[in-house]
Amino acid sequence: MLKLLAHIGVVVCTIGGYMAMGGKLAVLNQPFELVIILGTAIMAFLIANSIPIVKHSIKDWLCIYKKPKYGKNEYLELLSMLYTVFRMARTKGWLALEQHIEDPKNSEIFQQFPNFYKEERAMTFFTDYLRIISLGSDNPYELEALMDEELDTITEERNHTAHAVQTMADALPALGIVAAVLGVIKTMASITEPPEVLGALIGGALVGTFLGVWLSYGWVGPMANAIKERNDAEMKYIHCIKVCTMAYLQGAAPQVAVEFGRKILLQETQPSFNEVEEATQAVSVPAA
Numbered sequence: 001m002l003k004l005l006a007h008i009g010v011v012v013c014t015i016g017g018y019m020a021m022g023g024k025l026a027v028l029n030q031p032f033e034l035v036i037i038l039g040t041a042i043m044a045f046l047i048a049n050s051i052p053i054v055k056h057s058i059k060d061w062l063c064i065y066k067k068p069k070y071g072k073n074e075y076l077e078l079l080s081m082l083y084t085v086f087r088m089a090r091t092k093g094w095l096a097l098e099q100h101i102e103d104p105k106n107s108e109i110f111q112q113f114p115n116f117y118k119e120e121r122a123m124t125f126f127t128d129y130l131r132i133i134s135l136g137s138d139n140p141y142e143l144e145a146l147m148d149e150e151l152d153t154i155t156e157e158r159n160h161t162a163h164a165v166q167t168m169a170d171a172l173p174a175l176g177i178v179a180a181v182l183g184v185i186k187t188m189a190s191i192t193e194p195p196e197v198l199g200a201l202i203g204g205a206l207v208g209t210f211l212g213v214w215l216s217y218g219w220v221g222p223m224a225n226a227i228k229e230r231n232d233a234e235m236k237y238i239h240c241i242k243v244c245t246m247a248y249l250q251g252a253a254p255q256v257a258v259e260f261g262r263k264i265l266l267q268e269t270q271p272s273f274n275e276v277e278e279a280t281q282a283v284s285v286p287a288a
Contacts, residue, residue: 003065003226010218027200030207036179037212041168041220049164057161057227064226068269070237074115076271076279078237079258081113082244083280085130086254094134101130112283119237125150126241133249140249147242155235162228169221176212180205236265255280 019025046054063069088109089097100107104127110117117123129143137143183205190201244261248254255277262276271279 001065007219014214014218027203028207028210030204030211033179033183033204033208033211036182037172037175037208038215040175040178041172041215044171045164045168048167049160053160053164057164060161060227060230061165061223064223064230068230069234070269072269072271072275074237075240075262075265075269076275077113077115078240079244079261079271079276080279080283081110081116082241082261083254083258084109084112084283086244086248086257089248090254097130098134101127101134121154122238122241125154125238126245129245140246143249144242144246147246151235151239151242154238155231158231158235159228162224162231165220165227166224169216169224172216172220173209173212176209176215179208179212181208183208233266233269236269240264 015025015028018028045057049057085097085100100109104110104123110123129147132143183201187198187201187205190197193201240261243264244257247260248257252260258276258280259273262270262273265271
């Protein structure tokens with residue numbers, strides 16, 4: 001809701017300020033300038049990016065108007081799930097986890113935590129490393145290096161859309177100049193017209209520069225930043241799994257391991273120590 005109101009504010013502040021200075025709204029009505037700028041930017045965007053990136057860009061753009069994907073409740077559930085898995089590994093051994101690791105979709109453990117259960121990427125990340133550990137590769141330094149490499153790959157992949165939208169934003173001012181130059185060419189072709197006609201033509205040409213800069217810094221650029229900010233915040237979910245897993249692998253008790261993960265969360269999504277303790281004590285470990 002806040003971002004929608006901010007979009008309206010961009011229009012109101014720009015157009016309202018222009019009209020308050022005595023500007024005539026009709027001069028800004030240059031639909032073909034908008035076609036040149038925005039149409040060319042969209043076509044260039046399609047040329048520069050693959051179909052999956054285009055689809056993800058549209059999806060990410062729509063997501064910035066929604067509430068954050070992960071809040072305090074989702075992280076409480078995640079930490080409770082991690083605690084349950086680590087506690088089961090410690091009390092019953094890695095062999096007891098084998099069926100849950102090999103077939104997570106039918107796991108009694110993961111089905112207790114619906115938000116995590118539907119996060120396919122996070123579940124795959126977690127169960128893959130549990131599988132590696134259960135096979136005997138429990139060197140924490142080697143696993144941490146591998147996890148960091150995978151997290152870097154996931155981050156790079158997720159930020160493709162933000163980079164693509166930002167590139168589009170960077171191109172818009174230059175495309176505005178293109179539209180303005182074309183407007184000047186049109187004006188020069190009408191050089192014999194009276195001053196009032198030439199003035200309107202020159203004003204229309206300058207609208208191209210205005211639109212290019214306005215769309216870039218008032219709309220598309222902020223959207224790219226919002227996409228990146230949301231993606232970075234969502235990466236904390238998988239990063240929390242990594243931190244907790246590494247803490248447990250290095251000998252921390254299950255309760256201490258999840259505390260490591262809690263501490264790296266952003267303040268607005270970080271549950272308190274007591275909330276985590278209550279949530280973890282409320283879960284039950286299934287029979288092996």
